Amino acid sequence: MKLSAFKQALILFLLAEVPAIGEAVYFRGQVSWHSRAGESHMVSLSTAQSWGDNVIWVDARPDDQFAADHIPGAVSLNEDHWNDQIQPFVQTVWAPGKKTIVYCGSESCNLALDVAERLRKDANLPDVYVLSGGWEEWLKNKK
Amino acid sequence: MKPIYVITAALCLILPAFAHAELKWEQTTLELNPGPSEKQAIGHFKYENTGDKPVHFKSVKTSCGCTAAQSQKDQVGPGEKGEITATFNIGDRTGPQVKTVTVETDDTANPVTQLTLKANIKLILEVQPNFVFWQSGEEPKAKTVIAKAGKDVPVKDIQVTSPNPQFETKVEKGSAPGEFKINIQPKQTSAPAFTTIAVKPDYPKDSPKTYYVNARITAPPAKPVVSPAAAVSSPAGPGSGH
Numbered sequence A: 001m002k003l004s005a006f007k008q009a010l011i012l013f014l015l016a017e018v019p020a021i022g023e024a025v026y027f028r029g030q031v032s033w034h035s036r037a038g039e040s041h042m043v044s045l046s047t048a049q050s051w052g053d054n055v056i057w058v059d060a061r062p063d064d065q066f067a068a069d070h071i072p073g074a075v076s077l078n079e080d081h082w083n084d085q086i087q088p089f090v091q092t093v094w095a096p097g098k099k100t101i102v103y104c105g106s107e108s109c110n111l112a113l114d115v116a117e118r119l120r121k122d123a124n125l126p127d128v129y130v131l132s133g134g135w136e137e138w139l140k141n142k143k
Numbered sequence B: 001m002k003p004i005y006v007i008t009a010a011l012c013l014i015l016p017a018f019a020h021a022e023l024k025w026e027q028t029t030l031e032l033n034p035g036p037s038e039k040q041a042i043g044h045f046k047y048e049n050t051g052d053k054p055v056h057f058k059s060v061k062t063s064c065g066c067t068a069a070q071s072q073k074d075q076v077g078p079g080e081k082g083e084i085t086a087t088f089n090i091g092d093r094t095g096p097q098v099k100t101v102t103v104e105t106d107d108t109a110n111p112v113t114q115l116t117l118k119a120n121i122k123l124i125l126e127v128q129p130n131f132v133f134w135q136s137g138e139e140p141k142a143k144t145v146i147a148k149a150g151k152d153v154p155v156k157d158i159q160v161t162s163p164n165p166q167f168e169t170k171v172e173k174g175s176a177p178g179e180f181k182i183n184i185q186p187k188q189t190s191a192p193a194f195t196t197i198a199v200k201p202d203y204p205k206d207s208p209k210t211y212y213v214n215a216r217i218t219a220p221p222a223k224p225v226v227s228p229a230a231a232v233s234s235p236a237g238p239g240s241g242h
Helices: A005-026 A045-050 A063-068 A082-093 A111-121 A134-142 B003-018 B228-233
Strands: A055-059 A099-103 A128-131 B023-025 B029-032 B040-049 B055-062 B067-071 B081-089 B095-105 B112-121 B125-128 B131-135 B143-149 B158-161 B167-173 B179-186 B193-201 B211-218
Touching: A045 A128, A045 A134, A082 B131, A082 B211, A099 A111, A099 A134, A111 A128, A128 A134, B023 B112, B029 B040, B040 B112, B055 B067, B067 B095, B081 B095, B081 B112, B125 B193, B125 B211, B131 B143, B143 B193, B143 B211, B158 B167, B158 B179, B167 B193, B179 B193, B179 B211
Parallel strands: A055 A099, A099 A128, B029 B112, B131 B211
Antiparallel strands: B023 B040, B040 B081, B055 B095, B067 B081, B095 B112, B125 B143, B143 B179, B158 B193, B167 B179, B193 B211
8 A cells, every 4th residue: 555645645644643632622711821920010120120119018928038138128918818908018118100019939929919909909009010020030130 | 655654654653642651640730729727728739640650840840939848758769649738828818829839850751740739728708909099288078988899708897997186087988798888077178197007897797807908098299300500590499308
């Protein structure tokens, strides 16, 4: 039996499709390709630093990590103790016209996104951003 | 090209697809519905080694510091069962929460598995916004906060109290059942002031949770920094006092 090159290629292509389709069906919905933070809400460290003193740094990491080290001047605000921490934050820290930049451990961390969303949605604060790369990025640039 | 080559090439493509992971998970996604008074949501991800060689856990990482995950053992022998326990600390979070645990093993067929823990934290009352402010000197107009009962939560009434008499509050029924409008109005905005207004729903009857709205009159915007040269030329510069 002789098969033309085209037929052989077609057979190989179709056979390759079998596991591909199987994988697509098996893993459907298990991979999220979208980010919750809009591009406009992410800010790079260099941009944040160019804003100078017009910035309020918010550390969204757990208390122990904040206590170990944090960006100078940052305040701790996380969802573990949101109800206790939001009051002093809006009472004494936040000021109109200031930009709020939230960060957590690293690029893959979601805590900063959650806190930033809550500051925007629940507290209705304007100019709330998330630091790209988070604390890891800060440390990298500190060295 | 002989058909045997086609078959060999085809087998090379297909066989890896049929090789199943040795560590078989009962479920990789768990949905939990913790009660309003619960502090943690705990998920048990059960697995079984269905292969014929041991599987070692290389790492178990969580997507957030609020979730801890641990494996019962470092090595799972053939036929052995076990579980990874994911503990999500609810804290002051509300609504749907999705946390992930990434498990890395030396199972070559399936080295990384992502486990998903979904926790739906029941919302009794949503208060938005929970912060209102007036700039110093701004007209002291009332600002409205909406308090809305969560889905299927029978809140009939709310009690609103402001500890600072500088801020007056008035509650009106909203357009939908379980919805309330809280109007907050400062008496004046000439001086900085602050209050935390308590909002207490009538549900659950035995232990209603209190929600808070922060209201503030901010200080006037800071004056631009005066350069030393300008300060010298201005005898009434910052800090000169009365």
